Amino acid sequence: MNFPNRRTLLTAAAALGATAASAQGGDEPIIGNKGAPIIGPRNGERELQEPDILRPPSTDRGSLPNLKFSFADAHMKIREGGWSREVTQRELPISTSMAGVNMRLASGAVRELHWHKQAEWAFMLAGTARITAVDNDGHNFIADVTAGDLWYFPSGIPHSIQGLPDDGCEFLLAFPDGEFSEDSTFAIADLFAHNDRSVLAKNLSVDVKALEHIPKQELFIFQAEPPPPLQTDVVGDPVGAVPLDMVFKMMQQAPTQSPAGNVRIADARNFPISTDIAAALVEVNPGHMRELHWHPNADEWQYYISGKARMTVFAAEARARTFDYQAGDVGYVPMSMSHFVENIGNEPLRFLELFKSPRFMDVSLTQWMALTPPELVEAHLKIDRHILERLRKDKLPVV
Numbered sequence: 109m110n111f112p113n114r115r116t117l118l119t120a121a122a123a124l125g126a127t128a129a130s131a132q133g134g135d136e137p138i139i140g141n142k143g144a145p146i147i148g149p150r151n152g153e154r155e156l157q158e159p160d161i162l163r164p165p166s167t168d169r170g171s172l173p174n175l176k177f178s179f180a181d182a183h184m185k186i187r188e189g190g191w192s193r194e195v196t197q198r199e200l201p202i203s204t205s206m207a208g209v210n211m212r213l214a215s216g217a218v219r220e221l222h223w224h225k226q227a228e229w230a231f232m233l234a235g236t237a238r239i240t241a242v243d244n245d246g247h248n249f250i251a252d253v254t255a256g257d258l259w260y261f262p263s264g265i266p267h268s269i270q271g272l273p274d275d276g277c278e279f280l281l282a283f284p285d286g287e288f289s290e291d292s293t294f295a296i297a298d299l300f301a302h303n304d305r306s307v308l309a310k311n312l313s314v315d316v317k318a319l320e321h322i323p324k325q326e327l328f329i330f331q332a333e334p335p336p337p338l339q340t341d342v343v344g345d346p347v348g349a350v351p352l353d354m355v356f357k358m359m360q361q362a363p364t365q366s367p368a369g370n371v372r373i374a375d376a377r378n379f380p381i382s383t384d385i386a387a388a389l390v391e392v393n394p395g396h397m398r399e400l401h402w403h404p405n406a407d408e409w410q411y412y413i414s415g416k417a418r419m420t421v422f423a424a425e426a427r428a429r430t431f432d433y434q435a436g437d438v439g440y441v442p443m444s445m446s447h448f449v450e451n452i453g454n455e456p457l458r459f460l461e462l463f464k465s466p467r468f469m470d471v472s473l474t475q476w477m478a479l480t481p482p483e484l485v486e487a488h489l490k491i492d493r494h495i496l497e498r499l500r501k502d503k504l505p506v507v
C-alpha cells in the first residue's frame with residue numbers, strides 16, 4: 109500500500125480548497141500583498157455570506173464584540189400549527205436592551221392567550237392574523253392585521269394571535285429586554301393547570317364539572333379552527349374598546365423619500381401606545397446606503413427583511429468592525445456608536461431599526477458638519493471649506 113507523502117497531501121488539500129472556492133465563487137483572505145489562501149477546512153457558504161468578515165476593510169481595527177446573529181442559527185420550537193425561534197441576549201450577548209422572536213402560525217393556529225412583563229411590538233412579515241387583547245380597565249381589542257402592519261401590547265396586557273386563511277401568517281416580535289424569552293410567558297392553560305379546580309370554579313362562578321377537560325399544561329402554539337369573519341367575532345364590551353389603537357398601518361404612512369430609498373418611522377408620536385419601542389423601516393436601493401449616523405438615546409436592534417448589506421460600526425478608541433447581513437439576520441449597534449448600512453446586493457435592501465425608547469432619534473454626520481462653521485471643520489479634516497459649504501443641511505437618511 110502506498111502512503112501519500114506530506115507534500116502530496118498539501119498539494120491535494122490546496123487543490124481541494126481551490127476547487128471548493130472556485131466552485132462556490134469564494135474569496136480568499138488576501139488584501140494586496142498581505143494574507144494567503146485558506147488551505148485547511150472551510151465553510152465556503154458561510155464565507156460567501158460574510159465577505160467583510162473573511163476580508164475586513166483595512167479601516168477595521170480592535171476588539172468589538174459580535175454584532176450579528178442569524179435566526180437561521182436559532183433553535184426552532186416546532187408545534188402543531190406553527191413554530192417559533194428567538195434571538196435574545198443568550199444568542200447575541202451584547203443585545204441587553206432588546207430581544208426578538210420570529211413566529212409562524214398556519215391558518216387557524218393560535219399563539220395561546222398569554223401575557224408577559226415586557227411590552228410586545230410586532231411587524232407582520234407575511235399573511236394575515238387576528239389579534240386580541242384586554243387591558244387593565246376592561247377595554248377589549250380585536251383586529252385583523254396583514255403584511256406591513258405593526259401591533260403593540262403594553263407590558264402585562266393579555267393577548268393572543270391566530271393565523272387566518274388561506275395560509276396563516278409569519279411575524280417578527282420585539283421586546284424591550286434582552287432577557288425576554290417566549291419560553292417564560294404567563295399562559296392561560298398553564299394558569300388553569302396550576303390552580304386548584306375548586307378555586308377556579310369558585311372564581312368563575314361555574315360548576316367544577318365545567319373544568320373537566322382543561323389542559324394539563326401550557327399550549328404555546330396549537331391548531332384550532334380558523335375564526336369567523338371579524339364582524340361576527342366582535343365581543344361587546346360594556347366599557348368600550350381600548351382608548352389607544354394597538355395596530356399601526358405602517359405601509360399607509362408616507363415615507364421620507366429620495367431616489368436612494370426611503371424611511372418610515374413609527375414611534376410614540378404617530379403610534380401613541382408604543383411607549384417602549386421606536387421603529388424605522390428602511391429601504392435602500394442598490395448602490396445606496398443608510399447614511400453615517402448614530403443614536404443618542406438607545407441601542408439599535410436590527411432585523412433584515414430582504415437584500416444584502418454591510419455595516420461598519422465605529423466604537424471610538426480607534427475601534428471599528430464590519431459585518432454583513434441578509435434576510436433573517438439580526439444586527440446590533442450600541443448607543444452612540446456611528447454606523448452606516450450599505451446595500452451591497454442588486455435588489456432593494458429592507459430592514460428594521462428598533463430602539464427601546466418612546467422616540468426615534470438619530471444624529472447625521474453630514475448634517476452636523478454642514479451646520480458647523482466651515483473653517484472649523486476644515487481645520488480638523490483638511491477638506492476645502494468651499495466643499496464643506498455645499499454639504500446638505502437637511503437630513504437625508506438614505507443617500
Ligand code: MN
Pocket residue numbers: 222223224228267293
Ligand atoms: Mn406575547
Ligand code: MN
Pocket residue numbers: 401402403408441447461
Ligand atoms: Mn441606526
